[in-house]
Every structure is written in C-alpha cells, then in structure tokens.
Amino acid sequence: MGQLNLNTVQKFYGTFEVLKGIELEVKNGEFVVFVGPSGCGKSTLLRMIAGLDETSSGDILIDGKRVNDLPPVKRGIAMVFQSYALYPHMTVFENIAFPLRVEKMPEEKLKAKVEHAARILHLDQRLQQKPGMLSGGQRQRVAIGRAIVREPKIFLFDEPLSNLDAALRADMRIELAKLHRQLRATMIYVTHDQVEAMTMADRIVVLNAGEIAQTGAPLELYHKPANIFVAGFIGNPKMNFLAVTCTGVSDAGVQVDYKGQRVVVPVRPHAGLVGRTLTLGVRPEHILLGAGDLSLTVTPTVIERLGAHTVAYAAIGGEGENYCAMLPGTVAIRPEEQVLTGIRAGDCHLFDEAGIALERRVELTDIDMGLLDPAAA
C-alpha cells in the first residue's frame, strides 16, 4: 500500500513561508507529478515527504500513519535524486545492493533481489561495472534500481531526467511509465518540464509560489485550467491572453468586447461580471488562419518552421506581449506581412480580475475517455 496524505503542510525558512498549507491526497498506485516554475516549493515538498527536510507544521501521513518524525527509511519511501547520487567507488551491483546491505539482508536473498531489479532495468550486463563507466541513462537506471530493491510504498523522483539529453529523456519517460505499470507502486515525481508531467502523470499537481494552483488529470489541466497561472503554465507555446470587457451575460455564456468585436464565450458566468475587465485566453494551437468568431489582423515578426507546424509570433496592441499562433507546417505566411487570424469562441478561456477561470462548458469525458472511470486510468 502507498497512500499519502498531506494535511495543511507548511514550511518556513525563517519567516519566509515556502509552502503555504498544502492539502493533498495521493492514492495507492497513483503516478502524481508535482510541476511548477523554479522556486515554487515542489522540490522542498518532495524532500519533506522523503524526510530530508523538516516539516514546519501540518501532518504527513503514509497509509494513515503520521510520519513527520520518522526517518526516511521508516516511512517506506525511496528516492531518486536529480544528480543520481551514485556511490562512485562501488560497482553497479553494490550500488543497487546498498539499501539491503544497510538492512543486513542475507547474501543470497540480497543477490536475488539485486539481480531481479537489474533485469527489470536492463542492467544485468553492467553489474560489475562502476558508475563512471556508464552513460547518463544507465546511471539513472542504477539510481532507480537502488530505489526498487527496497520495495518502498512510495517512490519519490526529484527531477530524475533533467540531466539527460532530449532523446534519452524521451526514452526514459517511456521506461518510467512502463515501470510504473509493472510495479503498480505509488510514485511522486517532481519536474519543471510540463511534457514529462503531461505524458507520465495520472494526476498533476501544479504548484505556484508555495500553493497548489490546481490538481487534476493532464487533459483536465489543459482544457479546464482553474486560473491564469495554470493556463499559462500548461501548454507550449504559452496561452495568449487578451484584455476584454464583459458586456453581457446570458445562458449561452459571457459576452465580451475586444476592441469593438463582440463574442460570446461559452463559460459559466458568476454575478457582477458586466462591465468588468476580463482576460480572454486562447491557446496558440487554436488560432486559425482566416476569420473566426473573433478576428485579429496581425503582422508576424518571427516565424519558426518546425516541420510539423509553424509557430508565428506577432506583437499586438502595444501590450508588449507576443501573440503566438501555432499553424500548419506548410502555411503560407511571411514575416512582416499582415495576416488575418481567427479564434473560435468555443476554444476560448475566460478569467476574472482575480485570475480565476470561469468554468468552460466542455465535458471532460468528451475529451478524455479515461476520465469516465478513474480506475481505468
């Protein structure tokens, strides 16, 4: 079992509040990713769960038992470090066997366990080598092997792939996903890379400045971000934001005005919106060439052709921020030549003055079948 509960967990460095009362429940067998910009407290939170950092206040429960004052090994967790943290003077075998040696496990049982872990990680041919002779990916696998042999309730990963090059990272991502399916263990994974978060997570926890900005399945965060921060953080390139004025509210949604154009965005309104300045968000991949429910004529300044698609950047309305569109790969646009772009009302996100999203009227089950039955995810 590997159920984790965080009850109003806080962390202070001096008087500075790094984590502001984190509430979270992680179910057994779940793959949860903590994601957020640097300095948001995600690594600190992981280290607190691991038992490497003190918890200032609040409770950390593993399988219902308060573990705040227990050392890591008694919590039933294993951790994989960003820097691998392998013991350079020991062979791969001894590195993986280290936790078992600490436990003083009998030699035969130990050997069987290490070899089993090595087989899972395709390290059987490398057991007698030293870490210095291995590639980055193999080193990371050794570090994972050291976590596996302990058979922990919860695996903790602290940006394990960020030191690998892009191709290897993609491979390791797939291997980690497989490993999770194979071990059926609870895994908590910290990263600043949203691709890792989107691809591997059952559930993503977006952290911002010591608070949980949103918790949800990857596609839930993508389609129904709870606030401007999550909307801007999830998705690449970043979501475009336009300042609009609310002109009316109806059953169909909220009518907004952008420089004379009016559009009804299908979102659930709340009271007192009319006359307020709202923020309209639209993802670059939802911007179309030609007119839409809302049309903008822009002059692209930079065009990046990536083959599969073309990313165009334009400055709009002196707001200094780039207006970014992700268009088909072979689209006929040129820098410094005006082009008409359109946005469909159904693709728009709307945020109130506090940055909180007005809920979009999209059924998530239409988007992600996995959400119909959480057990299937």
Place this chain on the structure above:
Amino acid sequence: MTQPAMINRYRWYELIAIYAGIFVFLAFILSPFVEGFLVSLKPLGLLFSSPYKFWPENGSFDAYRTMWVSVPGFARYIFNSFFISTIVTAIVLVLVVPSAYAFARFKFRGSGPLLAAFLAVNMFSGAVLLIPLFRLMRTLGVLNTYFAMIVPGVAFLIPSAIWLLRTYMMRIPRELDEAAFVDGASHFYTLRRVILPIAMPGITVVAITTFIGSYAQQFIFALTFNSKTEYMPLPIGLYAYFGRQEVIWNELMAASFVGIAPAVILIFLMQRYLVAGLTAGAVKQ
C-alpha cells in the same frame, strides 16, 4: 610528433625564461642535497683539503658503512622517528576524519569560531609554547617518554589536518549522504562505506602532510621533552656524529640520507592512493 594544445604553446624566449626560472629555484633547493650527498662520498680527510674540491676524487660509500659503527644506536633513532611519526599520523587520522566530516556536513553552533580558532592555533609555532608545555609534561610526569613527543605533535597537527580534509570532503556531493540517509544508513555507516572511500585521496594527502609535519617538528619536542638516548628521534640522533674533537661530516651526511629514506619510501607508496577522478560518475556535474 603531436603539437601541444594551443594554450600550451610558447615562443622560444618564453621557454628560455621559464627554464631559467626553474633552474634558479631548483638550484637553491637542490644544491644542499647534492653537496650533502657528495660530502657523504668523500673521505673525511679530503673535506678539509684546500683548495676545496667539489667532486669527490676517490669517493666511496664507506661512510654508509662506518656510520653504523661510530654511532651504534643509529638504527634505533631511525626507528624512533618513524615510530613517533607513524603513531602521530595514526592518531591524527583517527581524530580528524570524523571531525572533518562533521565540520564539512553538519551545521552546529560554534563551528565557525572553532575553525577560526584552529587557524589561530596554527599561527603559534610549537616553540612559543615550549615552556608551558614543558611544565605541563613535568607535572604529568611524562617527560622522557614517547608520550611527551607524540601528544604535542598530534595537538599541533590536528588543526591544519581538519582544514585540509574538511575542504576535500565539502567537495563530495551532499546528495550521496542524503541518498544513504534515505536508504537507512546511519552517519557512521555513511562515513565508513561512502565518504571514507571517496575521500581516500584527501585522507592520503592529510596523512602525508601530517607524517612530514611530525617528522619535522620532532626535533624541537625531542630536544625539550626528552633526554633519554633510547627515545631519541633521528634529528637529535644526528648530533651523535658531533664528536668532542671533530664532526664526522661524511658520516653525518650519509646518516641524514639513510635516516629520511624510510619516510621517502613510505610517501612514495602512499602516493598510489592519490588517484584523481575517483568521484567520476557519482553525480552529474
């Protein structure tokens, strides 16, 4: 022939300047040794011939044989020196390894001032404290024992050893400690199985400097705290070649070379552990 890397290429006049500089300094350092060795080869009579001859004419290694005869206890002096330095080094290492680890890894009250105090202690040479130390030793009744030469040696060598080793250990990634801690290892287990093997080159450096330091400072402690012939270390033992009438220079020089030989051999052996790059592969850098 392979060209040296761009950064290592010099013009001819730069090369001349470099080698000239090397020569000047080496001449100062090495000429006493060369002269000493040549003296040890000459018969005693030839040493005072005039004009002085730098090269031994009918040189022989006789002095290396007769030195054992004219000072029968010389082997004992070598042993004493070696023995005192070895014990000092062993004690220093046993004390310094855990404390350097503590200074490198743990935050505790007073660690900063303590380290500063160690540096301050280093500024006093043992000589300044000889008289108080003498009185202390006399009160304790340990004058004229090995103890009297070993304990002050240890005391004066610990501070620099802690500084050296602490710096080395701080370069060992902290994640290794954390990984071991997560896996349930105690601090001493981590020190023994993780830190100690990785810090081996640093420990070797500390061992060598301590050994040499102890060898060098024996003279003053032995001169002050010991008057028993059988405990005399090498530097004092050499005085035995100063006779009443004359100094047996050639044997004295031969004895000096023979005396430092064991230490030199030991240091060469220890150098084997000074392998660089032992931490390769520990963490991604």
